[in-house]
Amino acid sequence: MTSGPDQDVTVAPTPPAALDGPATADNAMLVGKYFIQLIPYVIATGETAQWDALSGPDCKFCASARELGLEVATEGQRVTGGAIDVGFGHASEAEEEGVFSASIDYVEHPSQRIAADGTVLKDYPEATTARAHLELRWAEGSWKILGASSDDLGSA
């Protein structure tokens, strides 16, 4: 199952060919979509290898998801749900060569984060639509996310 709330978020999303370049707006958009799809995987499994490879050094959004994934893994927490279905995406090149702005619409399905002792730490009972804004750079044969933000648009 590759969409909807019952997707297995512990399965890593397939990396797109766009990761190998070249630096085009279309590829930036596809890399952006992949980045968003990685979020529930990172949070549920604490596996950050692919995430770290894409994360720019000053990207607070990237660091924030990484910390959350590591917290879940090291404190024996459990995440249920949280799958993401990516929708419309758009990217354009910025003035600086190799830098792109992308916006990606998506739906995040309901989820819960549960402590090792069974306490519910976070409960998101509603599926929500959201729009992420990313800034990406292609340099030396790879993409980096320079920064990202994501806003709720309402319930799905």
Place this chain on the structure above:
Amino acid sequence: MRRAFVSSVVLVLAFTAASAVPAFASASTELEDDEAHLTDAFKANLELRHWRAHPDPLVEYAHAPLCNVGSQYLAPGIDGECSPPNGTVPVPACGDDSPVEPLWRRTRPSAASDNWSRWEMLAGWACPQDLLPPFPQADFRRLKIDPLAAHRQPGRDEVLVNKPLIVYADAEHRTFRTSLFTYGIDVDVYPVEYAWDFGDGETLTTTSPGSPYPSFDVAHTYREATSATVVLTTTWKGTYRVDEDPDGEWRDISGTATTTTTLDPFDVIELRSRLDG
């Protein structure tokens, strides 16, 4: 990168009864945001708006798909010499909106001169959404949001230990009229979370504002006599609408802001039975 700040916030209180406060949230949107990137299209459009408000005879702007005087198939979009690249700019797909044509600029040394420079492309094709201002979280936190009114029941100066004290807040939207990057905007903020501190070391956080007696939805029981001050910290989210957005869309504001409401202090006392005498 230019930053503009929310200026002269005019506080308008709109008392719409909010029976159920929307609590849209998801793991991904609660991650920490990086500052909004101002796209070239947005910055170029800001420059164009400024020029329209303060015309400068030394500069001219034009929107045109191409500035290609050399093509035999396409008529040039605008008069005059163009700087390369001449027109090979990607056109984005913009969902339901039509893309906005690239913005070009040229200058001349004096108002009397006809010696215009070549047209330079300031920004390529963009989606209309890209021309609307972002609302950075820092600006959201600068809004002076009036804290919610909060109440307790009983409301007497002395209440009893081991008896529940009901607390509740008057959940409301608040609306503002302000500006962002010179764009007039409406802002609507609404409470999403209530964190009560009862002053005895106990706290309670809910997404419900609570309600008056006989509802014990949000209540606290003091176990010891004490002097207590109840403090409510409200977390707010918001949406904004840009005057110039033809869709009049309410757009989400990044992040949250908080306000504090402090109730007057009161005493918690024990009811001594006369028979104790």
